[in-house]
Amino acid sequence: MRSLALLGSTGSIGTSTLDVVQAHRSRLSVVALAAGRNRDLLKEQCLTFRPRCVSVGTKEDADWLMAGLPYRPELHWGAEGLLACALHPEVDTVVAAVVGSAGLASTEAALRAGRRVCVANKESLVVGGALMHEAAQAGGGELLPVDSEHAALHQLLSGRDPASIREVRITASGGPFRDWPLARIQAATIEEALNHPTWKMGPKITIDSATLMNKGLEVIEASVLFGLTADQVAVTVHPQSQVHAMVGFHDGSYQLQVCANDMKLPIQYCLLYPDKQPGPVAPYPWDEARTWTFEPPDLDRFPCLGLAFEALRAGGTAPALLNAANEVAVAAFLQGRLRFWDIQACNRETLARIPTVPAGSLEEVLGADGAARRHAEGWVQTRT
Numbered sequence: 471m472r473s474l475a476l477l478g479s480t481g482s483i484g485t486s487t488l489d490v491v492q493a494h495r496s497r498l499s500v501v502a503l504a505a506g507r508n509r510d511l512l513k514e515q516c517l518t519f520r521p522r523c524v525s526v527g528t529k530e531d532a533d534w535l536m537a538g539l540p541y542r543p544e545l546h547w548g549a550e551g552l553l554a555c556a557l558h559p560e561v562d563t564v565v566a567a568v569v570g571s572a573g574l575a576s577t578e579a580a581l582r583a584g585r586r587v588c589v590a591n592k593e594s595l596v597v598g599g600a601l602m603h604e605a606a607q608a609g610g611g612e613l614l615p616v617d618s619e620h621a622a623l624h625q626l627l628s629g630r631d632p633a634s635i636r637e638v639r640i641t642a643s644g645g646p647f648r649d650w651p652l653a654r655i656q657a658a659t660i661e662e663a664l665n666h667p668t669w670k671m672g673p674k675i676t677i678d679s680a681t682l683m684n685k686g687l688e689v690i691e692a693s694v695l696f697g698l699t700a701d702q703v704a705v706t707v708h709p710q711s712q713v714h715a716m717v718g719f720h721d722g723s724y725q726l727q728v729c730a731n732d733m734k735l736p737i738q739y740c741l742l743y744p745d746k747q748p749g750p751v752a753p754y755p756w757d758e759a760r761t762w763t764f765e766p767p768d769l770d771r772f773p774c775l776g777l778a779f780e781a782l783r784a785g786g787t788a789p790a791l792l793n794a795a796n797e798v799a800v801a802a803f804l805q806g807r808l809r810f811w812d813i814q815a816c817n818r819e820t821l822a823r824i825p826t827v828p829a830g831s832l833e834e835v836l837g838a839d840g841a842a843r844r845h846a847e848g849w850v851q852t853r854t
C-alpha cells in the first residue's frame with residue numbers, strides 16, 4: 471500500500487490523480503491533500519478521501535474547512551502547509567502537482583526526506599534541477615516524472631546503456647496556433663490561447679503550450695532528469711499527441727512510446743512503478759484507422775522554444791530566470807495586462823538583462839527567481 475500526499479489536489483493533475491487512486495483503492499491511500507484557493511473542491515475531496523493532513527492557501531480557509539468537516543484532520547495553510555503535507559510521517563509518496571515555482575521547496579524537502587516524489591511540477595525541476603538530484607541522493611528519495619513525455623522517456627531509457635543513445639526526442643502537439651501565420655499568432659486572444667486541441671490542462675500550462683514554452687521547459691526537464699546535454703534533446707511536432715517520446719540510437723534506429731493522451735496513464739505509471747496494472751484508461755485502440763503526422767517546430771513563430779535551449783546551454787540560474795519571467799508574463803497575459811506576443815518578449819528581455827550565476831544552493835536559485843520576477847513585473851508595467 472502506498473500512502474500519498476497530493477500537493478495541488480484541486481488542479482487538473484490533482485483530480486486525475488484522485489481518479490487513479492479510486493481505481494486502485496487496495497494499493498493507494500490518501501494521507502494528505504494540499505490545495506490553494508479552491509476550498510469548496512478541497513472540502514469535497516476531504517469528504518471522499520478523509521485525509522489525516524490537509525493544507526489550503528490561507529488560515530481563513532483552513533478555519534472554514536475545520537468548521538465544515540465532520541472529522542478533525544490536521545489543518546495547515548500556505549507554503550508551510552505544503553511542507554507539512556509532504557513531510558507527514560505516514561506519507562511515503564508525494565505527488566508534486568502544484569503549478570509554478572511555488573512547488574519547489576516541497577518537492578526538494580520530500581526528496582530530502584526519502585519519499586518517492588512523482589513530479590508533475592516541471593517548474594521545480596527547471597528551476598532547481600541539480601538541487602533536486604542532490605536532495606534525492608542525500609535523503610534517498612526517488613524522483614519519477616509525471617509529465618507524459620518524461621514518463622515515456624523513463625520507460626524507454628530504463629535498462630539502456632547511455633553510450634548507445636544518440637538523442638531523445640519529445641513530441642509537441644504544436645498547440646492551438648500550430649498552423650497560424652505569425653501575424654495572427656502575434657494578436658492571439660486569451661480565449662484562443664486557452665483552446666488547446668488535444669490536452670485538457672490548467673490555464674498556465676495551456677498558455678505555455680500555445681507559446682511552446684511548455685515544450686521548452688520540458689526540454690530542460692529532460693536534460694535534468696536524464697543527464698542529457700542540450701544537443702541530445704530534440705523536439706518533434708506531432709499534433710495527434712499519441713507518440714510521447716522517442717529514443718534515437720547510434721545505429722540510426724528509434725524506439726517510440728505510444729499511449730492515449732490521458733494524464734491518468736503517466737500518473738498511474740509513477741504511483742505504481744514498477745508495476746503495470748489495468749487502470750482507468752482503456753488499452754490503445756489499434757483496430758481503429760488513424761493517421762499520425764510529424765514535423766519540425768518553427769522557432770520563428772514559437773521563439774520561446776529557442777529561448778529554452780539558450781537557457782539550457784547557458785546553465786546555472788538561466789533556466790530559473792526564464793521560468794520566473796514566463797510565470798510573470800503568463801499571469802499578466804491571463805489578466806489582460808499583456809499581449810500574447812509580449813510573453814516571448816518579456817522572457818527574452820529578462821533572460822538577457824539579469825545575469826546568470828552558478829546555481830549552487832536553493833538560496834541562489836530563489837534569489838535569481840526573485841530578481842527575474844521583479845524585472846519581468848517592471849517590464850510588464852511598461853507595456854500596460
Ligand SMILES: NC(=O)c1ccc[n+]([C@@H]2O[C@H](COP(=O)([O-])OP(=O)(O)OC[C@H]3O[C@@H](n4cnc5c(N)ncnc54)[C@H](OP(=O)(O)O)[C@@H]3O)[C@@H](O)[C@H]2O)c1
Nearest residue numbers: 478480481482483505506507508568569572590591671672
Ligand atoms: N495538466 C496537465 O495535463 C499537466 C501535464 C504535465 C505536467 N503538468 C504540470 O503539473 C503542474 C500542475 O498543472 P495543472 O494543469 O494541474 O495546474 P492547475 O490545474 O492550475 O492546478 C494547480 C494546482 O496547484 C494548486 N496551487 C497553485 N498554487 C499553489 C500554492 N501556492 N500553494 C498550494 N497549492 C497551489 C492549485 O490550487 P487551487 O486550484 O485550489 O488554487 C491547484 O490544485 C504544472 O507544473 C504543470 O506544468 C500538467
